[in-house]
Amino acid sequence: MPIDLKELSNGKDLYDAAKDPNGYAPAYAFSALGIIYNEEKISTPPTSWKDLWKDEYKGKVALVDISNSFGLQFLLAVAKMNGGGEHDIQPGLDAIRELLPNAAAVVKSTPEVGTLFAQEEAIIAAYDTGYAFTFRQQGQPIKFVTPQEGAIGTFINAQVVKGGNEELAKKFVDFLLRPDIQKQFAEKNGYAPTNRTVELSEELQAVMPYGEEAVGRLIRLNNDLVNENKAAWTEEWNKLISQ
Amino acid sequence: MKRRIPPHWILIAPGLLVFAVAFLIPIGRLAVMSFQENLPEGGTGGFVWDHYVKFFSDPHYLRIFGRTLVISAVVSFICLVMGYCLAYGISRAKEGRKLLLLMIAAMPLLTSATIRNFGWIIILSRKGLLNELLLSVGVIKEPLSLLYTPTGVVIALVHVLLPYMVLILYSVLEGLDRNLESAAANLGASRFHTFRLVTLPLSMPGIIAGTLLVFSISLSFFVTPSLIGGPKVQLMATEIYNQTINLLNWPYASALALILLAAVLIVTNLYNRALSRSRTEANPFHV
Secondary structure: OOOOHHHOOOHHHEOHHHOOOOOOOOEEEEEEEEEEEEOOOOOOOOOOHHHHHOHHHOOOEEEEOOOOHHHHHHHHHHHHHOOOEOOEOHHHHHHHHHHHHHEEEEEOOHHHHHHHHHOOOOOEEEEEHHHHHHHHHOOOOEEEEOOOOOOEEEEEEOOOOOOOOHHHHHHHHHHHOOHHHHHHHHHHHOOEEOEOOOOOOHHHHHOOOOHHHHHHOOEOOOHHHHHHHHHHHHHHHHHHHOO | OOOOOOHHHHHHHHHHHHHHHHHHHHHHHHHHHOOEEEOOOOOEEEEOOHHHHHHHHOHHHHHHHHHHHHHHHHHHHHHHHHHHHHHHHHHOOOHHHHHHHHHHHHHHHHOOHHHHHHHHHHHHOOOOHHHHHHHHHOOOOOOOOOOOOHHHHHHHHHHHHHHHHHHHHHHHHHOOOHHHHHHHHHOOOOHHHHHHHHHHHHOHHHHHHHHHHHHHHHHOOOHHHHHHHOOOOOOHHHHHHHHHHHOOOHHHHHHHHHHHHHHHHHHHHHHHHHHHHHHHHHOOOOO
């Protein structure tokens, strides 16, 4: 059910980007889809999605299947880059067709992405800040970079459901928006805070969307259009990658 | 005179009840669902042929079906050849060793298929054990791409299903009358001829039962193609999963499941006919 931000004590400290366009509870954490790469194998950091198509990465790109939310986000990012978007996925599919020969493998789940990087079968991929953080914690030399075309944002939120204990639920949402809680999310999980009063160390700032500018540039997908078309897109994708 | 229920009905009844509740009723529901329209806003609508039309008119899905049949046939054949050699060897071993060898052959069954598949991922990957071995011996120069390919799926499926084939063939080969082989040798047949004209035809029921079992299981196997094959290797089982879980198109998934069931039933029927025909062929005197 919709929430009035004024009811939340932390509501005034939120970035605009965290607010839900339909008036529901705001996001309590951001993560962003960008480029993750093995910093030991790649000396010049990539700057754009287009870098994934480079010859020097041939056979070393980890491609994520559309059934994974990040795979879907990547497809949309590529579509947008080539003139399409939620309304027209074809430019994305065409570009992915070109990328397929460069792919080390097409995988569905996060552990598989982690394994590909750990075995150095893949050294670059489009994935999200939260998991880039997790891989780093596991000891892999993985760095995250926001491509110049912009990172697609994942807006992690908690919603109050009608008919339950609404007052307590609202307090819980407020709790999640507290700066000290958000700081813990950032330090332990690599999720970027939505409360602008949170201060993070330099190190952490480098690996997640932090600060008005970075947060402001997060792209929010039109989920209604996505949900409508997802089935058709999945079929097209499967036809594209099947061998 | 009081009518008694024949005793065998009392014995069959519980099993039949479980079968009806756990199998027939759900399949019936699937059948009904496969003709229901999948509404975009969720839920199902009225009677349509759409899903079957979609399947048979789209080469993408027909290719998935064909790929599934081919992979299952290849797996069955390889299991047959390897399984027959193993079963033959075990049944001709010394009495004391037979049980041990049989247990070793059946040991993979003790671990779940999922765990075995994770093991195959470690072995088949480009930096995995198999590639390291072949590279160090010098057989290949570049690591083989086995993971996420149909070949890898076949290898893993053979490993998973071989024990079944071995156990079935072993029981048939063990039950053969050795005197027949001695009689053939007595009449001047070489070892090869004895095998081809006596042993092989007599073990035909086992061959057919084993290949039928392996074929049906691999046709609908999900775990191995999903883990080893990945998104690129699309088979009926993984497509049904995709339609059900990712796309929430339960009616279409039901149609796919029924088509798969029909395929298994048709193959079983053909096999059964071959079975009854070859039995009479192997035993011309109808002893």
